[in-house]
Amino acid sequence: MKLNSSAWAYVTLSATFILIAGNNAVGDELKDPAERDEDISGTLISVETDITETGLYRYTYRLEAPSMNVGELASLQLELECDVELPEIGLEAPVNFRNSSRDGRHVPAIVTWAEGETQRATWVDAHNQAFWLLKVPPGETQGGLVIYSTAAPGDVEYRIEPRWSPFGYDAEGYHDIYPEHWPSVEDFTITGLIEGPACPGDEDDPGDEDDEETRFPGSPFGGSDTVNHLLTYSEPLRDQFHVPEGAETLTMTIHYHEQIDPETFRVQPAWARRLFNAEPGTSETVELPLRHHRNRFQLEVHPVKSDLPRHEDPYHHSFKDKDVFDIRVEGARTPPGQERNQGQGR
Numbered sequence: 001m002k003l004n005s006s007a008w009a010y011v012t013l014s015a016t017f018i019l020i021a022g023n024n025a026v027g028d029e030l031k032d033p034a035e036r037d038e039d040i041s042g043t044l045i046s047v048e049t050d051i052t053e054t055g056l057y058r059y060t061y062r063l064e065a066p067s068m069n070v071g072e073l074a075s076l077q078l079e080l081e082c083d084v085e086l087p088e089i090g091l092e093a094p095v096n097f098r099n100s101s102r103d104g105r106h107v108p109a110i111v112t113w114a115e116g117e118t119q120r121a122t123w124v125d126a127h128n129q130a131f132w133l134l135k136v137p138p139g140e141t142q143g144g145l146v147i148y149s150t151a152a153p154g155d156v157e158y159r160i161e162p163r164w165s166p167f168g169y170d171a172e173g174y175h176d177i178y179p180e181h182w183p184s185v186e187d188f189t190i191t192g193l194i195e196g197p198a199c200p201g202d203e204d205d206p207g208d209e210d211d212e213e214t215r216f217p218g219s220p221f222g223g224s225d226t227v228n229h230l231l232t233y234s235e236p237l238r239d240q241f242h243v244p245e246g247a248e249t250l251t252m253t254i255h256y257h258e259q260i261d262p263e264t265f266r267v268q269p270a271w272a273r274r275l276f277n278a279e280p281g282t283s284e285t286v287e288l289p290l291r292h293h294r295n296r297f298q299l300e301v302h303p304v305k306s307d308l309p310r311h312e313d314p315y316h317h318s319f320k321d322k323d324v325f326d327i328r329v330e331g332a333r334t335p336p337g338q339e340r341n342q343g344q345g346r
Contacts, residue, residue, distance in 0.1 A: 030169060032169075037294075038071040039070050040072075041188075041242060042068050042242045045076075046061070046064075047062070048062075057151065058146060059147040059149070059196055059197060060114060060144065061076065061078075063145070063160065065142075067138050069138035069139075073135075073163070074163040075131060076145060077130065077161070078156055078194075080124060081199075082106055082151070082200075083105055086108050087150045088150070089110060093110050096112070096113070096120070100123050100126050107198070109147050109197055115144075117142075120134070153198060154195070154198020155193045155195065155198065155202070156193070156195070156198060157217070158191065158194050158196075162189065190238060191219055192216060193216050216237045218299075219239050226315065227319045230259065231255070231321050233252065236251075239325050240326040242327075244330055245329065245331030246329075246331075247290055249287045250288040250327055252287075254283065256282050256301075260280050261305065262278045264301055265300070266301070275287070292333065293332040294326065296325070297325045299325075300321060302319065302320050303315035304317065305317040
């Protein structure tokens with residue numbers, strides 16, 4: 001996360017090193033981590049998909065970081081995991097690409113940059129995700145993020161992470177006051193769905209206007225893909241975003257898996273719980289009121305209890321699906337006294 005756009009400098013004085021970052025020098029008053037809010041949720045992501053002369057699908061992504069962003073965009077990741085074998089890609093990988101997958105369970109893909117774009121590192125990471133290393137400050141855009149693949153288009157999950165730095169924050173003092181939560185890069189990471197190379201069977205069907213597979217699994221805090229799909233959403237399709245000035249409600253269409261235990265369904269803030277009717281195997285649309293500048297809704301549920309031992313049961317009742325939605329109303333203002341701890345909830 002970018003804290004200051006000025007370059008870091010080291011100054012030697014009387015054998016003592018003084019660390020300076022912009023106008024913040026050691027000895028200045030430290031920032032309060034409880035009020036940390038380095039927002040990138042206004043970032044927009046788009047994709048253009050075409051087919052090359054050699055028959056490969058080419059997915060070209062673009063990120064727009066509005067000037068309202070506080071943090072710098074540090075990476076874009078897309079889910080490529082797939083157990084079904086596809087034809088090899090038949091394209092020589094560029095020198096800035098590496099495949100670091102631990103098991104090779106992903107669609108054939110080369111992650112690279114369009115010609116003329118900044119050539120930073122790209123790879124398929126250990127968790128079978130496409131990864132671009134970025135440096136996009138507020139007010140700038142980054143295009144030309146390319147995947148070549150033999151896999152046809154479908155909905156895939158993405159993550160946009162901010163750059164994160166601890167400078168200027170009193171970490172030790174924070175842990176003394178708020179031991180249960182430490183603001184992290186996850187508190188400001190955007191997740192959502194976008195078109196990308198999909199596993200066979202998950203491709204888009206142009207003739208199906210009511211494709212139930214277009215469901216966002218929410219924030220990835222369930223511990224496994226299986227548990228993270230206990231609660232899924234047709235809208236919204238990302239977990240952090242801005243809405244226009246004057247917006248008063250958020251429409252949420254939620255789908256409850258047949259394996260949920262409705263007695264364990266929880267919502268924060270607590271007043272929003274009454275708006276939901278969590279029944280296994282059902283769906284509903286809920287209108288959530290937006291009350292001030294930053295609105296955070298946390299939903300969680302456990303699987304129903306079974307007699308299977310934990311290591312044999314992907315829906316063991318000790319697991320939990322937890323999703324956090326962070327919605328900011330442009331032009332609005334958070335009431336006094338509610339600014340603190342805005343980063344909590346993940």
